[in-house]
Amino acid sequence: MNRSGGEPTLRLPPPFVLRLLWVGVALLVLIGVGAVVGRGVFPGDFARRAEPARQEVLAALDREDPLAAQRPAEIDRFDDRFGDDPLMTMLHILPGGLLLLLAPLQFSSRIRNRHIPFHRRLGRVLVGSAVVSALAGFYFGLLMPYGGAREAAAIVLFGGILLAAVTLAVVAIRRGDATRHREWMIRALAVAVGIATVRVVGIVLDVALTPAGVGPADVFVLSLWTGWTVTLAGAEGWIRYTRAEAAKA
Secondary structure, X not given: OOOXXXXXXXXXOOHHHHHHHHHHHHHHHHHHHHHHHHHHHOOOOHHHHHHHHHHHHHHHOOOOOOOOOOHHXXXXXXXXXXXXXXXXXXXXXXXXXXXXXXXXXXXXXXXXXXXXXXXXXXXXXXXXXHHHHHHHHHHHHHHOOOOHHHHXXXXXXXXXXXXXXXXXXXXXXXXXXXXXXXXHHHHHHHHHHHHHHHHHHHHHHHHHHHHXXXXXXXXXXXXHHHHHHHHHHHHHHHHHHHHHHHHHO
C-alpha cells in the first residue's frame, strides 16, 4: 500500500537466499496454522493428545524425563485454560491463524502492483485480526498465565509490539511512507510467525533441558522469550539489510 505511487528501492540478497527465506517463512506458517487447527479441533486437550509423540521423540533420542510423574498434571493445567473458555480460545487462534496464513501475501510485489484494492482490503482485515488475536492473548497471558509472571511479561511485551507495529504501519501508509509501512509490517509478521518459532524452540529446549530436571513451565517460558526474540531479531536484521539501498535512493 503505497499512496505516493512508488515502491521503496531495496537491496535484496541473491535469489537463492531469498527463496530460502520464503521457504523458512512458509514452514513457520505451516507449523503455526497446524497448531491453530489442532487447538481449534481439540481446545481442551490438544497438548495431551500430542504427548505420545513427545514421548516417542524422547525415547528415540534416549532422553529420560525425571519429572514424568508430574507431567500429566502440568499438561492438564496448560490445556484447561483453553478448554475452560472456548470462546476466548477461538478469538485468539482463528484471527491469529488468519494473520499467519494471509500476511505473507502482503509482501508480494505482484499483488501490490496488480491488485491494489485487494492489497488494501486484505491489509485492513489483517490489522483487525492482529488486534483481536493479541487482545485475546492478553486474556490468557495476564489472567491465567501457565508460566506465571514471566509468561505474562512476555505476552505483554511481544503482544504490545504486534499492536504497536500494525498501528504504526497504518499511520505510515496514511502519510504515504511506504518504506516505513513495509518495515512495521515486517515486524508485525515476525511476531505472528514467532509463535511458530516458539514451538520449534520449545521442542529443542524440551529435549535438551527436561532430562536435567527443568520443569515444563520453565521450558515453556524460555521458549516464549527465545522464539520471539530470535524471530524479531531476524526481522530487524532483514529490515536493516534491505534499508541500505532505500536510504541511498
